[in-house]
Amino acid sequence: DTGVSQNPRHKITKRGQNVTFRCDPISEHNRLYWYRQTLGQGPEFLTYFQNEAQLEKSRLLSDRFSAERPKGSFSTLEIQRTEQGDSAMYLCASSPLSRLAKNIQYFGAGTRLSVL
Amino acid sequence: ELKVEQNPLFLSMQEGKNYTIYCNYSTTSDRLYWYRQDPGKSLESLFVLLSNGAVKQEGRLMASLDTKARLSTLHITAAVHDLSATYFCAVDRNNDMRFGAGTRLTVKP
Numbered sequence: 001d002t003g004v005s006q007n008p009r010h011k012i013t014k015r016g017q018n019v020t021f022r023c024d025p026i027s028e029h030n031r032l033y034w035y036r037q038t039l040g041q042g043p044e045f046l047t048y049f050q051n052e053a054q055l056e057k058s059r060l061l062s063d064r065f066s067a068e069r070p071k072g073s074f075s076t077l078e079i080q081r082t083e084q085g086d087s088a089m090y091l092c093a094s095s096p097l098s099r100l101a102k103n104i105q106y107f108g109a110g111t112r113l114s115v116l
Numbered sequence: 117e118l119k120v121e122q123n124p125l126f127l128s129m130q131e132g133k134n135y136t137i138y139c140n141y142s143t144t145s146d147r148l149y150w151y152r153q154d155p156g157k158s159l160e161s162l163f164v165l166l167s168n169g170a171v172k173q174e175g176r177l178m179a180s181l182d183t184k185a186r187l188s189t190l191h192i193t194a195a196v197h198d199l200s201a202t203y204f205c206a207v208d209r210n211n212d213m214r215f216g217a218g219t220r221l222t223v224k225p
Contacts, residue, residue: 031211041218042215042216043204048211056211091158103208107151107158107160109158
């Protein structure tokens with residue numbers, strides 16, 4: 001499978017716990033994005049990386065959220081001290097850095113987080 | 117602030133009918149995208165529109181862009197059940213991607 005892979009697919013946690021999600025982008029895609037999607041809404045941009053550099057962070061990304069892409073390949077999104085309001089689908093997408101590619105983002109299936 | 121509005125949010129239509137989904141955005145943008153999402157699945161890219169007057173067609177779907185009006189349309193021709201899904205438009209400005217709330221389309225026999 002050469003698509004964007006996200007793990008785990010589902011995560012149930014108790015309020016106050018820390019969680020970490022992983023995203024493996026399409027091989028050789030330079031850009032990697034994280035989004036959050038709640039029921040009945042479109043994805044909301046959280047942050048994006050170009051190679052290992054985190055170039056943009058949304059105001060939605062509170063101090064409890066941190067993302068890394070240490071080697072410019074896979075990325076992790078960590079949420080510390082989870083709150084019930086963090087319950088959502090977390091989507092990862094990747095795109096190649098190419099003028100011809102039109103910056104089309106390819107999405108993973110997402111990680112559904114439920115905070116009890 | 118870049119805002120994207122879609123309408124309608126819910127659309128129920130009969131097979132064989134035509135309909136249009138509208139996407140308005142608030143500021144200039146670099147690119148406009150249409151995505152499809154099936155329940156429990158990820159987003160699938162349908163079209164990317166780059167310039168004023170751009171028109172793209174794939175099967176029963178046709179997307180167009182009017183940058184002066186800041187409006188994109190997704191036209192559905194002779195709908196079939198397989199088109200039932202949620203359709204999102206998204207606008208990209210300086211790599212800041214904003215999505216509309218989505219249009220949940222149901223095509224009934």
